[in-house]
Every structure is written in C-alpha cells, then in structure tokens.
Amino acid sequence: MTTFDTNAVHYGYDRAANANAASVPIYSTAAFDMESAARGDRLAGGEELGFSYSRVANPTIDALEKRLAALEGGQAAVAVSSGMAAVSFALLAAAEGGGRIIAPIDIYGASVDALATFFPQFGIHTDFVDDINDPDEVASAIRPETRAIFAESVANPSTRVTDVQPLADLAHRHGLPLIIDNTVPTPYLFRPIEFGADIVVHSTTKGICGHGNALGGVVIDAGRFDWTAGRHPQFTRIEQVISDERRGIPRSFASLFGNLAFIRRIRTKYVRTFGAVLSPFNAYQQLIGLETLPVRLDREVASTLNIAQWLNGHPHVEEVHYTGLPDDAQRALVDRYYPKGVGTILSFRIDGDRENLYRLIDSTKVFTYLPNIGDAKSLIVDPARITHREVPGEYRRRAGITDSDIRLSIGLEDPADLIADLDQAFRAAYHG
Template identity: 55%
Template structure:
C-alpha cells in the first residue's frame, strides 16, 4: 500500500507516490529497463517473493518505474493501491475475472465499449462468468432485479462510450453494497481529474490509461485501482479468504489474501495471481511516458473540455446534424452538476443527417482531425464507431442505443477550437 498525503490534485500529479531520495535524487522517475533485480540476502529475498515486504524481484510482477505510475494514479484516484497492466482491456478483464473467479454473474449496461461487450458475451461465459445486461444502468429497479445469489459485481462506465451517458455512481454503489457486492467503474473518459468515483462509493476503478491519463497517443496501457473499503470477507468471495499456498506465515502455514493483506486483499491478489501468472505487463518505458502525461493532465483536460463544449454547440446548430451525443453540454443535468462540475471530458458523438456515403465523405475530407481509433489524445480524432471501434456490438444493441452507421465519434484535442469547428464545417459541407 502507499501513503497518501493531504496535498491537492495538482501537487500530487507531480509528486505523489515517488521519493527522489530513493532514486539518486532524480526529480523524474528513472526508467528501470531491466527484466529482474538482484535479491540481496536470502531473508530479504524470501520476504519480497512472498509479498510480506515490498520490493522488486522480476519486472513481470513489479518494477520501480511502473510502481511510481501505480502509486501516483492511486493517490490521484483516492485509492489504497493500484496495479498497472498492458492495456485497458487487460484492466477490465483482470478486475472482473478476479472478482468473479470460479464462476458467477456481473451486471453491466448494454451501452459499453465494443470490446467490453464482445468479451462479456463471447469469452467470459467460457470462464463460467455470465453478464446480465440492463438497458439503462440508471434504472435502479432493473439493476436490483438483476441481482442474484451468485452476482459478484456491478460494472459501469462512468461516461459511456460513445453515447456519453452518465452513470449515477452513488445510487449504484448503494444498491451494490446492500447486496454485498462491489461497484466497479471504468472511469477512462473522465480520468481522476474530472471524477473520482471513490468519492461516491465505488470500490474498484479501471482505466485505459492509453487514453486521457497519458494523453499523447504513444502508449497502450491500463490500470486497476482499489478503494480499499469493500469487505471481501462477507462470504461471497472465497478466493480472498481461502488459504493460498504461496502466502505463508513465519511458521510455514499458508494464509489467505484477506488474512495477509486485509483491505488490500483484492489489489494484492490481482498483482500476485493475475498480473504475475497471466502476464499483461506494462513496460517501464511505457510507465515513464504515462507519468509524463499525468504531469499535464489538468491543463490538457481543461482545454479539451472547453474545446469539446465549443464543438458540441456548433454541431447542435448545424442543420446536417440529426442528433448530438454529449451530456456535458447540458449544464442543467443533475448528474452533470453532481459528478462533473469541471466537465465530462473530451469525447462526443453525433449522428449525421445523411447516408453512409456522406459519413465517408466527412471522414475523408477532414484536415485537422485525424481518422484514428483512439480517444483522449492531444490531437483531435474522428472515427465511425460502428465500423471500427464498436463493430463487435450486436445489431440489436446498436439500434437500441442509436448507434448506427451515421454516427461519428470525436475526441477533441488541444488545437484551436475555431480551427476544429471550421474543419468540421468544411468536411460536412463537402458531404452535402
């Protein structure tokens, strides 16, 4: 676990989770580009290997550069610890596989990122984990009705991709906790700067740190953060309370993850079992780049939100735009007021009032926007989700949420807002 400070966000983004004195007084975390570490003496080696002492043996399990990134995001998010992994999907998969290990059910909304839907429908059931979908995650009676004796968690996106629908985290956390299960939040779009789900009762946060946490489109990575408040000893999660042969007392008797790590049982098990054995590791160099990105997260997101609002207002007035998907433009929305006083983020979508050929014309005629399947970059990006990022979603779910071939998703960057609007105007004009 890491020690949190009372410093505010903008101080912690630069300093949290890293002590220069432990690294030759380097103000930036060095890149520990090594596969393994010398073990010292045998007593220390054994303690580090069994997890009773923090240290480093092999970079598949932990690395000082990656650890600095984990510590910093945990501090910014208000968690007790974090595990960085090789991608956002690895973060989603490890978190849900860990909580539902041995079989069980997850409740999730139908308007999720395409790869998440695909994993939940085609891969998770083969591990004995089944997802009960609800059409509206803020339909609290439907969520309650979906909870069964073997339900292990509620999973949501704080801001849905690409509709930008907002999940009522506090209400969902209350429902989950009443059932003795955790609320797991994919908080990729807002990042901890715009929203800290733990402040509203969430238990586990997952991020594709590929996106706005890093913010420069040069790293694929993910991270899981543990709030450290959920009771994993409530009888629903035997994987945390059964004895683990790799964890032993000084007397040589095996103990459970809960007995050894207490409040950090979940995140410790993710590291020791899932990261170590499944191996979706974040590289030291990627962690270094992600740490650099975090240093400018406030300035980046403040401007990107301003730009996104300006672009959204233009799109709302354009006669060739049939529908705008950007919850952040509705400042009277109580969920925006409650959860996102600084804005919901830089991603928005719109449905073109035309056909697929006209959508193609827009994509082919933008000059400032880059046609690219990513979000959260300093550069503005454009994509047609149904054909690229959300093609895995079944047709009935697409239709249900208005996700058709005429929908275009934008990720707004740091360019001048007037240039972005002018680029969209000329591209849309070329289509009509």
C-alpha cells in the first residue's frame, strides 16, 4: 500500500495475527507471557522486538506507531500519553546531560514554558530566535553546546510556516538534528521528513485523533541522523539495560541500534522510566481518527480559508493571521510545502478592549470555548489568557500575542453557520 489515504486506514495491522479482527483490538493487559526465560532475556535486552510489559510496548499502540511512522515517512515511532510528553521527551533526549536548544519564540505556550523556565532546572537551556526562517539569526545562535534545533511546521497560533528544508540543511552542516512539531498540519498536509527533518513530534490529541476525546502524542524518527558525530555522547555511552554482562558484551544505543538509537532510547529510557504511557484505548481512538483524517481535513481546511476571508473584511478585526490566505506574505512557502492547505487554526486581533473580547467569546453559540485544536467541533479561545498564559510577558510580546487576540480551530460544521455565529457574536460584543 503506497497512498496516504489507504495507509491511514490499513497500515501496520495484521488481521491474521489478531484472530482476523477487522478493527485493531484493544489489548487491555498490563503484561504479556514472554514464553521462555531465553526469550524474556532477549526482549529485556532489546535484542528481540516484542511485548512483555505495556509500559514499554503494547500491540494496540504498536499498530498506531507503525501507521504514524509510515504516514510521516519515518522509520520508527514511539507513542506517548500526550503531545507535551512527546515534545519533552524528544528535546530532553537530544540535549540530555546539559546543552542548548534553538527554537523560535512563536511556538505553543506550554513548549515555551518548558524551554524557558523548566528545562533549565535540568541543565538544558534554550536560545530563542525571533525568525526561525532567518538563517543568519539561527546560525548566530549555534554554540559548541547546542544539541538540536526545534520548530513547529505551522506555528500555533500565528500559523507562521517554517521553511524546513534550508533549516535542516543548516542544522546538518553543524551536526545538529532538526526536530519538528507537526501537530497543526498533520502528515496529511505536510511531511517534514521529506524536507530534511530528523525527528517529528505530534500531539495526536489534535487533528490525528480529530474528535477531542483522547490525549496522546508521538515521536517519529526518520532513522538517518548520525548520533555518533560528537554532540550527543548519551548515545555512545555504554548502557546496562541493553548490554549482555554475562557474555561480556557492552552496548550503547548507537552500537546496537545504529541510526535508530534516538527512538530506541526514547522507548527504553524515557517511556519505560518516566512512564508517560499511552493507553491502549486512547491508541484505538486515534487509529479510528486516522481513518477519516484526509476527508476531515479537506473539509476543515476549506472552511478555515472561508472564515479567514470573512474575518479579513470585518470592521472590528485589525489583523487576521492565517498563512493560507492568498495574499499572505508567506504565500511562496505555502505553495511549496502546503498544496492542500496549512491547517485548521487561525487567529485574529480585534479592536476595542478586553470587555469586547470577553463578550465576543461568551456570545458564541456554535463555537466551544476550550484549549484544544483539531476537533471535529469548532473551538474558540483567547491565547494570552489560556494557551499562552504561562509564557512570560516578554516572550508573548516577541511572539506577537496580545490580549486582543482570538484563536479559532475550525471543525466540521457548515461554514455558513460558523460565520453566522461569529457575526452575531461580534454584534453582541460591540452593539449589545
């Protein structure tokens, strides 16, 4: 199977190995019979792939991991309990032991908070750049202790697009991996690995699941970065958990797994140790969501563009941030990377004061006020007070987020109904 739509429905699942069940079964078990002491030894040491304990691997989750890796064009994946677990594990694993990460300032609020205020407690610091697409600014931030470059393919909530290919080339010239959060577009709209990204992360809670009913995240490895080049000693260090001490065979993740050292370290050290495990039931819900991903996004992207164009002409809207608009400054990048659209979120800035903003949000009837995106239901939120509340004011200002901004996530409702809902909410906010 080679097409995206077919792989989204079938890839990674063997019916014959699962009693010919048409749908992926939910393996609700904490552990698995390892069959023999010798096989248990091989499973524990990473010499054989299989299932022993669901904190490490589970067949339902395994099907989701294989499907997502295939859809992104990666070699292997590890699913975890949330998008922030995926982001945190990927960045901590890259900079483990102390180091620096380069990231743009205009990314998701919880990621900024982790990078700016929490990871430093573990000896990992971040150099934030204002324009991730400026190669000179990014290059000037690279130091001997830099361990990775991190960016969002489509920034949340500005929808600013990252020019991935030249950023990957720059990273690789300096021996750095490029880690891309691809949550907003999903692999249906954009596949960063095709343009040089080494690691891709997602909050599968969002568009991949598509119904706002199951938390999850995933780390996907392209399987081609050389982790032995010198900036990442954690991958060449001997590890007891994968060594064979009885036969006197010491192993590192790089020596045992080669270019898949990163993703195997994520599973063996991070998921197994920190325990941010995706539940089999949530994995099942995300597999079901994947089956309809192409048809959902086709409709939602068309509706998002329709609503962005309507907002663009509204007298109380000062700015619309949606790079999918035909006259957007990033149109050339959108045409290159996003022929099917940039995604289902947009943000806009209104005039007036905070009371106008509160009344507008509170007056909507079809939109739901909650901090999520990628749902089949359309959502509305004020980023400065909710999704980016934990971000220090200086960082919000650099990212261009103000108290007058509103973010929308467009779902499957009729766009005419959504526009009518916004129209009456604007009237209530300014004339009610």
